Amino acid sequence: MQKGLLFIMILLMVSCKSEKKDFKKLQGSAFGTTYSITYHNNINQDFSKQIDSIIYVMNKSLSTYMPNSDISKINDGDESILIDANFNEVFEKSDRIFKQTNGFFDPTVGPLVNAWGFGPEKAINNLSTEQVDSLMQFVGFDKVKTENGAIVKATPEIYFDFNAIAKGFGIDLIGRFLESKGCEHYLIELGGEIRARGSNKDGNYWKVAIEDPNSDGSRSFSKITVLENQSMASSGNYRKFKIDDNGRKFVHTINPTTGYAVESDLLSATVISKLDCADVDAYATAFMAMGLEQSKVFLEKHSELDAHLIYTDASGEIKTFTTKNLRLTLLD
Template identity: 25%
Template sequence: MVLLSMTGLGGCGQSVERFGGPTMGSSYTVQFVPANNVPDAAKLKAEVDAILADLDQQFSTYRDDSIVSRFNALPAGSCMALPADMLKLWRFGEALAQQSDGAFDLTVEPLMNLWGFGPQSRREQVPDAAALERERARVGHRHLRLEDGRLCKSVDTQLDFDSIVAGYAVDKVSTRLAALGLKNFLVEITGELKAVGHKPDGTSWRVALEVPSGERERQVERSVAVDGFGLSTSGDYRNYFEEGGQRYSHTFDPRSGMPVRHALAAVTVADAQALRADGLSTLLMVLGPEEGYTFAERNGLAAFFIVRQGEGFSTRATSRFEELFPVPE
């Protein structure tokens, strides 16, 4: 779930070219300023599509033939050699898990399925206590270890990289576009994005941070100029269900096995690496408005929090976010 949109692109005429397509169950868009000795849009699209197809073959939990699905199908006690991309993301996820005392965890897929939000879900529902305890026993980064270059599982745990793979894709695509000679572009993949350089008129790419103005409508809360940063927003106001008068979010606290219950509606993180922004926005969303803000300030993160307050919302930014994206006078 994202609360990001590109804004201020009008007035660029035909100088900004665009292409995109489906990916990761959603879509991607690339906007760029053409330059001499740079491939045309069709060739750039082929390069991007190849990167995304490779990542899909590795990380899609909706494909039985993906590498992650093959790992997830292995029984307890199994080990498997993983490609470099997957090992890199597992190591990053493990670092976040340790840094947050388990608030971030790449093994929550059994809980997602149980509550109705995962790839093997049947329907959204509140599970019974026995089922919840059974699936919780399969969740936890402590159940995984790296051994002789292979990832091993001590229980029947399952990996799900959805909380970080889109950000990683943004980084990989951005790096490739820069290598092909592009200096001014904006990459957006399933809502995660990175902007580099400027528009043809010399102004910055601008991104709107939005809040819901109605039950499922949105309004711009703040617009930020972005150059060289990835932006990621995690939130719960669009992906949830209600049962017995209680709202259940798709964001889970791996430590309890339950959907988060705090008042944080969304949090945006900016970082030079879209991968880090993606993972950290999920982590802060799990921690909530108080613990998350404290974590972000302590670690010097650029984060923007949108918190439910009665029938409306309040916002709060970390000092690093205000430093990078000051409000215009």
């Protein structure tokens, strides 16, 4: 009886001790921003070098800011490039979401991103209606396809820009790597996009904050939510925009259906789902171009997505819309 009681006590002690997990934290830079990775590994391994390798491979494949990357070579007209598995997966996700959103998510909008001054190529000053119309002939994900491992473009001028999905995809690759190493509990944050699995050191699901749409350069957070094996991505035009000499505001989210860098009524869109982070990254960008009403209609048809949308009404007042299954609480 005493031996049995002692065994139970030891088991309870081990169980209680395992509830408080030892987590490792890594921080660094990637894709033009910073990352923070918190994960639990039974033998406390440091995966810094492996994660650096993942980031390098991603950039080599999909970075428009690297002249020797595959995407840069393809954009320059090199038809001999055979795309790797990463490029192919991002391409296929983009094709699916392009079709789902009726073209509001479109990574071939690159020529206009550059023209409006938000890409790696030279901007066009005082972009005219005629110039926008001319560039629009090179926009449309239905004008590209993969064939025998290579990209086929309807016209050489088509320019890919996967920045609205690549950051989330990079997070997914890191997450998949951690899972392959037995990490069931982790949180990856890269430039505000997040992928969370399992629980934190206290055994609770991960709590994350949603950023307020401050246009003065400051950062604040007033709402938090809980991620239960989910991904979260936010998109907004409150921080990355330009004002021309005439006082007109141009935002970095280009509407692929019109070609213009004019903001919709949405200030920010946060999307949460059990899907990959790449998916929610793309949907958040699409919503910014769609605007409030079309985004609400889309969300009604896609119950796999939850969203928190911050917008301005007709009188200029800031308001919010939150899908019914998304639980938000005010930050203390």
